[in-house]
Each structure stands twice: as C-alpha cells, then as structure tokens.
Amino acid sequence: MASSSARPARRRTTAAVGTVLSLTAACALGQLAVQPALAAGSSASTPTVTAFTDGFEDQTGTTPSGRWNTTVRDCSGTGTATVDSSKAHSGTKSIKVDGKTGYCNHAFVGTTLSGGGALYVRFWVNHTTALPTGHVAFAAMQDSSDNNKDLRMGGQNQALQWNRESDDATLPAQSPVGVSMSKPLPTNTWSCLEFGVDSGHLTTWLNGTVVDGLVEDGVSTQDIDNQWIQSRPGWNPTLQNLRLGWESYSDGSDTLWFDDIAVSSSKIGC
Ligand SMILES: [Ca+2]
Numbered sequence: 001m002a003s004s005s006a007r008p009a010r011r012r013t014t015a016a017v018g019t020v021l022s023l024t025a026a027c028a029l030g031q032l033a034v035q036p037a038l039a040a041g042s043s044a045s046t047p048t049v050t051a052f053t054d055g056f057e058d059q060t061g062t063t064p065s066g067r068w069n070t071t072v073r074d075c076s077g078t079g080t081a082t083v084d085s086s087k088a089h090s091g092t093k094s095i096k097v098d099g100k101t102g103y104c105n106h107a108f109v110g111t112t113l114s115g116g117g118a119l120y121v122r123f124w125v126n127h128t129t130a131l132p133t134g135h136v137a138f139a140a141m142q143d144s145s146d147n148n149k150d151l152r153m154g155g156q157n158q159a160l161q162w163n164r165e166s167d168d169a170t171l172p173a174q175s176p177v178g179v180s181m182s183k184p185l186p187t188n189t190w191s192c193l194e195f196g197v198d199s200g201h202l203t204t205w206l207n208g209t210v211v212d213g214l215v216e217d218g219v220s221t222q223d224i225d226n227q228w229i230q231s232r233p234g235w236n237p238t239l240q241n242l243r244l245g246w247e248s249y250s251d252g253s254d255t256l257w258f259d260d261i262a263v264s265s266s267k268i269g270c
Helices: 015-028 034-040 176-180 226-231
Strands: 052-054 080-084 094-099 107-112 119-127 136-143 149-156 159-164 191-198 201-206 241-248 254-264
Touching: 080 107, 094 107, 094 136, 119 136, 119 241, 136 254, 149 191, 159 201, 159 226, 241 254
Parallel strands: 094 241
Antiparallel strands: 052 254, 080 094, 094 254, 107 241, 119 191, 119 254, 136 149, 136 241, 149 159, 191 201
16 A cells, blocks of 8 residues: 555645636636626625435334435336334434345435535445445435536445546546555444535545545546546536435445435534
C-alpha cells in the first residue's frame, strides 16, 4: 500500500484551484452571466438539500413505507428489501436487503432527494458476505445532470468503490495501487459510511475516517481520481434520489441491513 504521507496535503491545497476551475468551466459553458447574480444574491438562492434522519422505527409493516419505496429500474427479480427486526443499529428495526446475483435481481429501498446543493449522506450498514471481486453496488443515486444515470457506491476487487453508470468510470481506478487505497467493508458488524458530494467533489468516510481512494478532489491523482476526472471534466452531479440495497453486475450476492440514515447539507458524522 502506498504511504498516505506521499500526498498528505492533497485535499487541503485545492480549494482555490477548484474555484478557478469552476469559473473556467462556467465560462466554457456560457454561464458566466449567472455567476455575478449568484454572488450578489442573498443566501436564500443557495440550494439546500432537505435534510432528514430515519432509523425505520416508525415502520409498521414489512414493506417500506412513508418516504421509502422499493421501486427498481428496468427489470426486477428475486432480490428483496424489507423492514426487519432481526438486526438494528438503533431501536429494533432496520431495512434488510436480500441481494442476489444478476442485475435484474436488484433490490433497493429508495427515497427522493430534494433541494439540491451540497449533499452529505450517512448510513450504517451490516452485511454477511465480503465484497466480491465482481462489481456490485449497495447505494445508487440518479443524477439528472448525467442523463439520469446512476452514481453508484459499492465494491469491486473486494474493496469499496464508486462507479459512474454513464461512462463506467470508477473511483479509485481498479489498478492494484488504486484498490489498495480503498478499504473492504467489514462483515457482521455495523459500519458507518458517509459521503459528501459538493461542487463536483466527492469525499467518503468509513467509521469516521476518510478513505483516500474514495476521494475526488478535482486534482487528478494517478490510481485514484485521474480517469474519473479525465473522462468527465466538470462532473457535478445533481442527485435526485437515494437508494440503498444491492445491485450485482456479474456475480456476488449478499445480505445487508441498513439503519440510521441521515441526509444533510453538511458533514454529519457517525
Ligand atoms: Ca432502527
């Protein structure tokens, strides 16, 4: 594994560069006229995601209800997502996902996101089976800035990864070095996963610690975010929903529980 000390200040030196790049991108897109208006406007014009926390304790049946649905895209099969009382991170209830091999056997519990702006999502997950070699996702969000394709969080090569459905870019790159910069998702214990998507940058924390391989900071780093940025310069998702569950693109089944979901416009913590 590469020493993390090799790039200790990578994320701390890029804010000004990111601003310049954003303005440059805005110019390139002919949007410069919008920028002064936003800068001069009140903070009321700043989009803010509608925040919530949910531990599923108010669910009364096995079918997720309220803000949650189990709709899946394209096709459906044998996977299930149900309210469950056999495991819980807090209280007595959680969502259990019986995730099966094969795309059409996908199952999710999903909810609409509204408000826009910076998005932070924190959830607790407990699963039975180590992440497989094949590509899987356990979270997906539809991106209306990317033809409604999904931004996916999951795993490949037995470690956590991000994947962009539209171009199949991964974060980190699936090179040995890239994979080593990520982490496995521990089994049979509750893990706290959090990510923040803000102004086209992405940060991920596992149990409160940043995972270096799961950071897109706008500055290309070999084996981490180089191909993610090169493939889609100016990537800045507008995420319309949050779905937690299981989707397997080659092989790999798993049983997962999700609990204590939080959505916010700022860092949440475990
Ligand atoms: Ca609960």
